[in-house]
Amino acid sequence: MARPKLAVWKLASCDGCQLTLLDCQDELLALAAEVDIVHFAEATKTDLPGPYDVSLVEGSVTTPDDAERVRRIREQSATLVTIGACATSGGIQALRNFADVAEFTAAVYARPDYIETLATSTAIADHVTVDFELRGCPIDKRQLLELITALLAGRKPQIPAHSVCFECKNRGNTCIMVAHGTPCLGPVTQAGCGAICPSYNRGCYGCFGPVANPNTASLIPQLARLGMSEIAIERVFSTFNVAAPGFSPDSRPARPGDA
Amino acid sequence: MTETQPGGTRHADGPFLMDVTALSQLLGALEAAGYQVIGPTVSDDAIILSELGSAAQLPFGWGVELAPGGYRIRQRSDTAAFGHSAGPQSWKQYLHPPREKMWSVDRSGGEFDVVPADEPAPRRAFVGVRPCDLSAIGIQDQVLGRGEHAGSRYAARRAGVFIVAVNCTEPGATCFCTSMGTGPEAGPGYDLALTELVSDTDHKFLVDIGSPAGADMLAQVPVTPAGDGTTGLARSAVAQAADQMGRSMPADALHGLMAGSYDAARWDDVAQRCLTCGNCTMACPTCFCTTVEDVSDLSGEHAERWQLWDSCFSLSFSYLPGGSIRSSDHSRYRQWLTHKLGTWHDQFGSSGCVGCGRCIVWCPVGIDLTEEVAALQAEARQAEAQQAEAQQAEAQQAEAQQAGSRTPGARAGGEQQ
Numbered sequence: 001m002a003r004p005k006l007a008v009w010k011l012a013s014c015d016g017c018q019l020t021l022l023d024c025q026d027e028l029l030a031l032a033a034e035v036d037i038v039h040f041a042e043a044t045k046t047d048l049p050g051p052y053d054v055s056l057v058e059g060s061v062t063t064p065d066d067a068e069r070v071r072r073i074r075e076q077s078a079t080l081v082t083i084g085a086c087a088t089s090g091g092i093q094a095l096r097n098f099a100d101v102a103e104f105t106a107a108v109y110a111r112p113d114y115i116e117t118l119a120t121s122t123a124i125a126d127h128v129t130v131d132f133e134l135r136g137c138p139i140d141k142r143q144l145l146e147l148i149t150a151l152l153a154g155r156k157p158q159i160p161a162h163s164v165c166f167e168c169k170n171r172g173n174t175c176i177m178v179a180h181g182t183p184c185l186g187p188v189t190q191a192g193c194g195a196i197c198p199s200y201n202r203g204c205y206g207c208f209g210p211v212a213n214p215n216t217a218s219l220i221p222q223l224a225r226l227g228m229s230e231i232a233i234e235r236v237f238s239t240f241n242v243a244a245p246g247f248s249p250d251s252r253p254a255r256p257g258d259a
Numbered sequence: 260m261t262e263t264q265p266g267g268t269r270h271a272d273g274p275f276l277m278d279v280t281a282l283s284q285l286l287g288a289l290e291a292a293g294y295q296v297i298g299p300t301v302s303d304d305a306i307i308l309s310e311l312g313s314a315a316q317l318p319f320g321w322g323v324e325l326a327p328g329g330y331r332i333r334q335r336s337d338t339a340a341f342g343h344s345a346g347p348q349s350w351k352q353y354l355h356p357p358r359e360k361m362w363s364v365d366r367s368g369g370e371f372d373v374v375p376a377d378e379p380a381p382r383r384a385f386v387g388v389r390p391c392d393l394s395a396i397g398i399q400d401q402v403l404g405r406g407e408h409a410g411s412r413y414a415a416r417r418a419g420v421f422i423v424a425v426n427c428t429e430p431g432a433t434c435f436c437t438s439m440g441t442g443p444e445a446g447p448g449y450d451l452a453l454t455e456l457v458s459d460t461d462h463k464f465l466v467d468i469g470s471p472a473g474a475d476m477l478a479q480v481p482v483t484p485a486g487d488g489t490t491g492l493a494r495s496a497v498a499q500a501a502d503q504m505g506r507s508m509p510a511d512a513l514h515g516l517m518a519g520s521y522d523a524a525r526w527d528d529v530a531q532r533c534l535t536c537g538n539c540t541m542a543c544p545t546c547f548c549t550t551v552e553d554v555s556d557l558s559g560e561h562a563e564r565w566q567l568w569d570s571c572f573s574l575s576f577s578y579l580p581g582g583s584i585r586s587s588d589h590s591r592y593r594q595w596l597t598h599k600l601g602t603w604h605d606q607f608g609s610s611g612c613v614g615c616g617r618c619i620v621w622c623p624v625g626i627d628l629t630e631e632v633a634a635l636q637a638e639a640r641q642a643e644a645q646q647a648e649a650q651q652a653e654a655q656q657a658e659a660q661q662a663g664s665r666t667p668g669a670r671a672g673g674e675q676q
Contacts, residue, residue, distance in 0.1 A: 187536035
């Protein structure tokens with residue numbers, strides 16, 4: 001039986017998520033034995049034509065070309081999985097969605113007229129049908145392996161959608177928000193990282209994006225009570241998932257007192 | 260009291276007096292008997308539960324300040340080892356762990372080889388079990404270790420546990436065990452129960468024996484029979500604690516209140532604040548819900564089934580084909596509270612709440628279930644009062660009608676109805 005064909009694609013992104021695949025050091029050979037990696041520019045010159053059984057897509061859509069490319073990838077892929085905050089919510093570059101991109105290009109480039117870019121950075125799912133979204137900046141290696149393993153076995157991937165608090169409790173962490181007064185986005189952030197930051201006494205900064213129905217309206221006043229300034233609160237939500245519903249400026253209370 | 264192990268001292272029923280220095284001997288005796296000793300210790304600015312290498316690791320001189328959504332350890336003015344209330348974890352961490360393997364399966368040829376998880380259940384000694392937590396263990400015994408679950412992995416772990424309870428003399432600001440009938444004095448279920456007596460000049464424990472195993476263990480520790488004076492002092496310190504609870508609950512009325520509050524407006528109010536993060540259920544010493552996860556390896560030759568803590572606050576918990584049946588925050592908080600305080604009685608014959616206050620403290624936004632219950636009660640009373648008023652008005656109206664209709668013709672018409 002032919003092995004499934006796996007392709008790894010990149011749009012607007014930093015390459016960190018596809019690097020996670022190479023980070024699977026112990027499992028990489030086992031993985032390579034199960035699939036044919038037919039397109040993965042970061043790892044191999046091999047570049048075979050589609051169709052593909054599984055496409056992993058990293059990055060967001062920021063140019064008209066990207067939008068066209070992702071449609072072609074979709075057409076060629078039986079299963080399309082987006083990997084990382086850029087691909088699932090537009091990434092840090094989605095800060096442009098709340099500013100004037102023409103102003104940026106004028107400030108950055110000597111010849112802004114050479115730049116052809118969209119006014120927004122958007123998630124892949126805004127353009128084509130996505131079969132599964134893997135969150136994180138970057139994605140978690142165990143979750144990536146679990147997803148690929150599940151796809152190969154034809155079973156449901158065990159990727160929970162609950163809060164980071166579940167992972168803290170799972171690890172036996174003492175809650176740093178309650179016991180130390182450290183502001184933390186864990187209660188409104190989707191699990192997946194294994195609660196790395198709180199395990200090292202740092203507040204979660206939401207790189208796996210919002211849980212379903214994040215109650216930021218309730219959390220924000222508490223962050224303020226714990227000493228976070230208005231601008232700090234603004235910034236902590238304005239990172240890799242700034243465009244995600246729940247974290248984006250237009251979907252949360254503007255000021256702590258507004259809740 | 261009975262004969263103890265050969266070489267042991269013969270004890271009367273007690274109580275006994277044990278000097279603080281003998282804690283080392285008690286822990287040593289437990290260890291020598293093959294127990295892994297678990298108890299409170301200071302770590303990361305909290306008093307957590309951990310394996311203890313020596314009695315010196317107990318949190319001597321540390322207390323806690325508790326508030327909704329707030330926990331701070333503080334230096335006490337004395338050297339008490341158990342001068343603190345409930346911490347971030349509970350004993351369920353050990354008896355009902357967050358993750359455990361149920362079984363694994365290997366494919367060989369066309370066959371499947373299913374191997375049940377056969378983790379040896381370590382014999383553990385829990386040192387410093389609060390009366391509320393002792394009750395919580397009793398509740399989990401009922402849910403996870405009896406009846407059809409008598410042969411469960413929980414039951415196997417539980418069977419090996421030796422319990423050193425510590426009566427409560429200093430409740431925290433979020434404690435309400437008195438309301439729930441679980442403290443401040445330890446109920447049955449302990450092997451030994453200590454009451455800490457600490458002053459500037461003296462640091463002793465009154466020791467009560469709760470089981471033959473407890474008597475055997477105490478026989479290896481230097482103790483003296485306690486005099487009436489000291490015993491009285493210890494008993495009254497515990498009795499006084501009953502009046503120092505930081506919170507209270509209307510325990511008797513809870514079952515009915517929960518049953519009658521399905522449509523309460525308060526659920527919308529609490530849903531505004533609830534993060535549905537699940538902290539309350541995981542900090543709760545009785546919440547027992549789990550989910551099951553199947554994982555396989557890349558080769559597809561090996562698979563495992565794991566049991567993991569779950570929470571009624573997660574959307575996936577009530578996921579059925581078509582979606583989650585409790586998709587609103589409102590319905591998830593209501594499910595938790597009405598099960599904990601109401602339907603738990605129908606299901607397991609007791610309340611699911613022991614009054615430890617963990618859900619109040621470890622809620623990141625400080626939602627206080629005693630406050631929610633008080634609000635639900637006020638709403639119910641208001642509704643009752645309105646209903647009574649309406650009934651009264653109706654009765655008055657009927658009376659007035661009757662009075663106004665006392666003419667033979669109209670009366671006959673009224674009787675026909």
